[in-house]
Amino acid sequence: MRRDSFSEYHPGITFTFFIAAIVFGMCFIHPAFWISSVVLSTAYVVSIRGRRAAKILLILLILFLAVSLLNPMFTADGEHVLFLLPWGRPYTMEALCYGLAAGGMFVTVLLWFAAYNEVMSSDKFLFLFGRLMPSLSLVLTMILRLVPSFQRKMAQIVGARKCIGMVGDVDRKSRINAGMAVTAALTSWALEGGIITADSMQSRGFGVGKRSAFAVYRLENRDVILLGVMILLILVVLLCAFHGGMKTAYIPKIELAGTDVPYMITGMIAYVLFMAIPTALNIVETVRWHYLKSKI
């Protein structure tokens, strides 16, 4: 995996960034905004995943086309009719533009989530919410730890059953029954083991004192600065949205807030700067790395 310098910042910063980027991505239907969001989220996913991004981008392209071309079939409103569908409903240009926006917003949210899944590992999530929800985050930690262990145990149970001739892959019914037997066996083993774990936790002082986290992140100066910049940009975007900088209507007639609206320009600049933060950090880091290496 490539180094992602944005993910080395405090998890609170990463989380704030993704929440804001995803919510904005869901809301802003103005073409300039959704297109820049798609471009910048793609740039970030490529900067983290490198070549591995190709597959996900291809899938998302297909999804984008499907959502944008299918959506206009469900409305007949709009002034410019492009063609008639076989069953007689008009397919309008306005609806197509609306569909493109819907597809773009859908895809950009998925792209941000693709980056989120790379950057926000479960231990970062638990670091953030462990204090707020101690019991739930502990249960979540245990589930994440138990899932691979249960998968291993399940393979052992299947192996043991094979040894005594219970292969169970003759027809569908016997396969289902075999699966049920494996699940039931796994449950008894897991519940017994769970009680022992719980008693061990109890005797080691579960619930006494403060909860600690696996990874410890400190809020450094650079984190505070970045957080300040992010909050400032978010506020500017919100202010411009509030003043109608992203006003958009597609149906029945396309009406956009144009470049003559100062709030649209300001909001656009703030939005692009905000979304470019992680990619820019990665690029700066790479350039600095090559620069330092060239001096050796």
Added chain:
Amino acid sequence: MNSNKRTTLIEILIIIILIPVVLLISWKVGDRQYYLTSVIVMILIMIPFFLRFERRSPSARELVTIAVMAAIATVARAAFVMVPHFSPMSGVVMIAGIALGPEAGFVIGALTAFASNFVFGQGPWTPWQMFIYGLAGFIAALLAKKGIMSEKHRIRTALIGGLLILCVIGPLLDTATLFLESMMVNNLSAKAIYLSGLPVNAIHGAVTCVTLFVLCKPIKEKLDRIKIKYGMMEGSNKNHEI
């Protein structure tokens, strides 16, 4: 007691004030923000369940049992790799709800959805799925409390579980898809999504029906056995339900 009162106050505040406010704002803003609005409402509905669970500070045994059941619901699919479309997750969540009560049922369902998304990837669907699977565990547990669903009436329990998936859980999952993928929420797009979801929901319902029919009794018995064997029903545990 005091913290209980505060929790109840927060619950009332959320349900009576915050949710209508969110809906009203979304209505005023317009722009068809179905998905964002629905996700915020889902999260607000889940908060009281989670708060209640936290305030009770459950014992280690209860936490581990919940984690084990949620992990089993997550991995159970792997036991049926040979059978296509056979995903017993909702069935196992319902059984856990029947055995452990509504609150644990909701937590198990929601955390199962959340944890399995750590494997398959988090997405905008996460809050919806958490709420829907939590609801599945919760409803099954409520029906079990009324004596409608129990391991003693296998056929009835299985049929009700299958119907629950077909009529409530499946359509809710389709609604998530509808809000997420199409901006044009109207009769036509709704019909298209729900009709195309019908076969998937029918399979899902049938699978849940079979899972409940076969597994409800053994898993319930195993949980009861654990309770007796380790004295979890007696005074050692200040909390109810487990």
